[in-house]
Amino acid sequence: GVGRNVTKHQLVQPGHLQKSGRQIQCYYYYIQSSILPGRFEEEFIKMRMERLQGWLCRMCRHPVVSNSDVFQLFLTYRDEKEWKTGKRRAEKDECVGPMVFSTIDPEAPELDIIEVEQKCELFSRFTKEMDDGVKDLLNVGNIHWKRCTGPLRKEYQKIGKAFQNLSSVFNTSGYTGEATLTDALTAAGKTYEEISQIVAEQPRKDLHFLMETNNEYKGLLGCFPDTIGVHKAAIEKVREGDKMVAAGKITTQDKVTMAKRTSIMCYSLQAEMNHFHSNRIYDYNRVMQLYLEEQIRFYETIAEKLKQTLGQFTTL
Template sequence: MALQARVLYDFEGDIENGELTISEGDTITVINQDIGDGWWEGELSNGQRGLFPEAYVEMLSGGGGGGGGDVPYNGDQSYGDQSYGDQAAGGYGNQSGYVDNTGEWDDTPNSYYQQDNQPPPFNRDDSFRTERSDSTAGTSTEQLSRHATVKKNMNRFSPFVKVGAESFLLGTAAKKAPRIAEAEKIRIVYGPENEPMWEPHPNPYHIEVRDPEKKSKFKGIKTFTAYSIVPSDTGNPVSRRYKQYDWLHDRLTEKFTACTIPPLPDKQYYGRYGEEFVSKRKEKLEGWSNRVARHPVMSRSFVFRHFLTCQEDQEWKAGKRKAEKDEFCAAQMLLTVDHRDVRTDLNTATEKVEHFGKFVVQMDDTCNKMFQKFDDHCNKMSGPIMREWHRMSAVVTGLGQCFHMEDAPYARGLTEAINTTGSTYEEIGNMHGEQPRHDMIPMMDGLKEYLGMIHELPDFVQINRGAQGKVRESERLKDDGRLDMVEASEIQSRTETIATTLLAEIYHFQHERVADYRKMFQNMLTSQITFYSKIVSKLQDTLDKFDVGQDYGGGAVSNHGYDTRQPYDSSVPGTDL
C-alpha cells in the first residue's frame, strides 16, 4: 500500500530541478524515501511527480518518518527520531531543526520551535555542502563567512550528478578512490582532426558468435541457450548465455558512466528456443559484442576481457566478484582519465557539446521517422503490393486459360507466353513479400540499435553545463576571497578532464556513426539493385517468350486474310500493335 502524507507548509519547488510545488493541506503519495539529504520523492493527485522536503509533511496513518509538526522538541538536539546536531556541514540538517554555521541551535525569537505554523527554515544556499565543510565544524562564524565551498547540485536526478561528474569535480570521489595503477589509466590523445579521442587499441580484434546450443541444468529443470564466443586475438571459444551478457551490460553501464553503452537485444520469454529466434539473437549478440570491442576503452577493460577469455567456472566466479567490486566505477572512472598531452579550451568544448546535443535530438527524431516509414513500406511490400502482383497474375493467367480453349497450333506459342507472364507476376509478387528481409529490415535493425544508443547516451549537454556552472561558482567565490586559488584551480582542472572525456566519447560516437550508416545504406541499396535487376531479368525472359512460334506455318499468314504484322520492338517506331 502506497504511503500517504499530509503537507504541513507551502513549498514552492524549482521545476527545472525536479521539485514539486506543494500547498498546506495537500495529500501526497510518497514514492521514495531514500533520496537522501532531507528529500523525498512523491506524486500529487494530479499526477505530478517530484522532490519535496521531508520536513514539510507528516505521514498519515501507517506511515513512518517525516517531519510532522506534532513531534515535540526533546531538548537533546533531536527532532522526532532524527538527530540533527551533527549536520551543520552536510545535507539538509537545517530543514527539520535549524542549525547555524557553528553547529549550535538557533536561539533567536524566530526559531522554528517558538512559532506556530511556521515551516522549518529552508535555504538552498546551505544545502548539499561538500565534505570539506566537515572540517569547519567548531570554527568561528567569522572564519566560516570568509571561506566557502562549492555546493552540490540541487537536482539529485540530473545527469551531472548521476554519472558521478559532480562527485569527481568537487573532489569527493578522489577521497574514496585507491591509488591508481598504470594499467588502470585511460588515455586521451589528439586524433587526425586535432580533436581529443580515446587512445586507439594497439591490437584491435573482432568477435564471432556461433554454434548456439540448447543446454540444461538442475537435471533438466532449467534450460537455456549457450553461444560460443570466439575473439580473434585468442581464437579460443568460451560458452556464454544471454544472462551473462546481461550481467556484462550492467557492469559496463556502472563502470563507464560517461560512455555510450549499446543496448542489448530485447529479452524474449516465449519462443526463445525457436530456430529463427536463436539465429537472429546470435546475429545481434555478435553485433553488440563487436561494437563494445571497437570501443578503445571498454575493449581493454578487465570485465570485458574476463567475459571473452575466462574458461573455468571457478575462475569465472572469482573474476565476476572482482568486477563487481571494481573501485573505479562512475565518478572514480574519471579519476583514471589521463589527458596530459591534450589541452581543452572550456568555451570551445561547450560549443561542441551543445552542438552535439542538438544533433542527437535531431538524429533521434529523423531516425524515428525513418524507422516508421520503412516499417510502413515493409508492411506494404508484404501486403498490398504483393497482393496486387498476385491479382495481376490471376487475371493474366485467366486470359491464358481462355486462349487455351482454342488450341490451334499457331496460337499455342502466344497462350504459353501469356501463361508465363502470369507465373512471372506471381513470382514478382512473392519477391516483393520477401524483399524487406534483405533491405529494409536490416536497415531498421541498425536504426533501432542507434535509437537505443541515443536513449542510453548520457546527457552530455547537462553534464557539461553542470561542470561549467561549478567553475563559474568557484570563480565567484575566489573573487570574493572565500575560496582559495588552489581549490579553484583544482575545480578548473577537473572540469577540463570532464570536457575532454565528453569530447573523446563524442569523437568515437560520430566516427562509429559514419562507418555504420555508410555500410547500412550500401547494403540496402545493393540489395535493392539486385532485387530490381532480378525483376528486369524475369520480365525480359518473359518478353522473349512472345517471339516463339510467331512465324508458324512459314512466314506471315496474310494469305489467309489476316494482316501481316511485325513483332513488337520498342526501339523501332511504328511497331506498336
C-alpha cells in the first residue's frame, strides 16, 4: 500500500501528523511526475521519496496512528472523490487537539502532580539534549561528507597523478631494466586515483543513512517542545487549582478532575515516549551497524587494492 502511494504521488510532503487516536491532520502537497523534469533533480526526488517511505513506515509502526481511519484512507484511497469524502468525514470529528485525552483510560493508579511534573521534566530534558546531540552529529557528518567529496578526493587524485607523472619521467631515462619500476609505479598511481573515487563515493554508502536517520530524528524532536508545552500548561493549571477554588472560579470537584486529566495526559506522553525510545534504540542500532559494516568494507576494499598494487613491485 505504502509503496503504491509513493509511486502515485512521486513527491509528497506530509506536514504534521498529529499523532492522536481519532484524527490525523495530514497536510501534504503532491507534484505530478509530468511537471518534475527540469524543476527537480533526480537525486532530490529520490531523497524525498526515500524520506516519505521512511516516514510512512514510521507511521505504520505507530500502534495508534496505523489504525486510524484517516491514515488508512490516505494509504488506500483510489480516487480524488474517495479522498475528499473521507477528509470531510474526518473534519467533522470534534475530538481534536487535547480533547483526544478524554478518550483515553490508562487503567493505572492516578499520578500525583509532582510525579507528572518530574516525568514531563525528564522528557523535556531528554528530547532537548538529544536534539543537540543529533544536530552536532549532523554538523560533523556534513563537514566530513564535504571533505570526502572535495579536498580528500582531490588529494588522493594528486597523489595518484604525482606517482604516474614520476613514472612517465622515469620511462624516458633510456636505462635498461626501467620497466620493473615504472609499470608498478604507474599501477600505484592508478590505484590512488581509484582510492580517490572510492573516498568520494563512500559517504553515499554509509554516512548517507546515518545522516538520514538523524535528520528524521531532528524532525521528530522538533515536534516535542510544542507537545511538552501543552503538558506544562496543564501542570501549571493544576498548580493554580487551590487559588482558583479559593477565588470561586472552579469547584473542588473541578480541581480533582483537572488533576485526573493531567495524570491521563502524562500516561499518554509516557506511552508516546516509550514508543519513541523503543524505535530510537532499534533505529540507531540498525543504522550504526550499517554504518560500521560499510566503513569496514571501505577500509578493506582499499587495503585489498593496495595489496594487489604492492604485488606489482619486485623485491630487487
